[in-house]
Amino acid sequence: MRHIAFVVQDPKKMADFYTSRFGMELFHTDPDGSHFVTDGYVNLALIQQRLDGDVPAGFNHFGFHVESVEPYLDTLQPRPALRGGDRPFAEYRAIDPEGNWFDLSAHGFLPPGVA
Template sequence: MTRPRLRHLALVVQDAAATAAFYRETLGMEQFHADPDGSRFLTDGYINLALIQQRLDSDVPAGFNHFGFEVADVEDTMDLMTARGAPRPERRSGNRPFAEYRATDPEGNWFDLSEHGFLPPERES
């Protein structure tokens, strides 16, 4: 089996546009997507950074939110996780172009699983 690869980190931020500009202008990251809610998605060419726009009507605090793995086979990975006592990952709701499943580790930390990676399909190599 191919080893899963850590491919993205996600932060909840108060001003996604300004935070994205900071990472573009100071560290040369490239923005490849913006959601209608204002969230921005950047890449250094390998690891992606999701800047999730904080909503005032939400109880999700600013700061670290989740990370994501690209895996060769989501079903095989989910079977391994459940065989080791972890909850079965759940399909992400809605039209999610960057991650198919949400999982938790034994401490309850969220992470995503994706077979296709975390860039839009036309950008994957």
């Protein structure tokens, strides 16, 4: 597991908390204000809550960094879905038997160009 995401009301305040208290490093900010911090191993996504959205604040999803996504595509039910749009992170979204979202990524959870 390399990625955990929370929907938050104030991503900057949350990022400041994790960087100042736990030494995490801010490595990306989305245009919508979402902030992404890392300790060098685990990436923490602090997703901006949208007032017009239907996603509540709190835990949202977690992610696995895998060598290849292909072996999981036919073994997980329902089949993982390709994440569309301009997402620079995980390639696929899936759900566990209890309905918890998780991501699968072969390229990892840092934006392209960030080591």
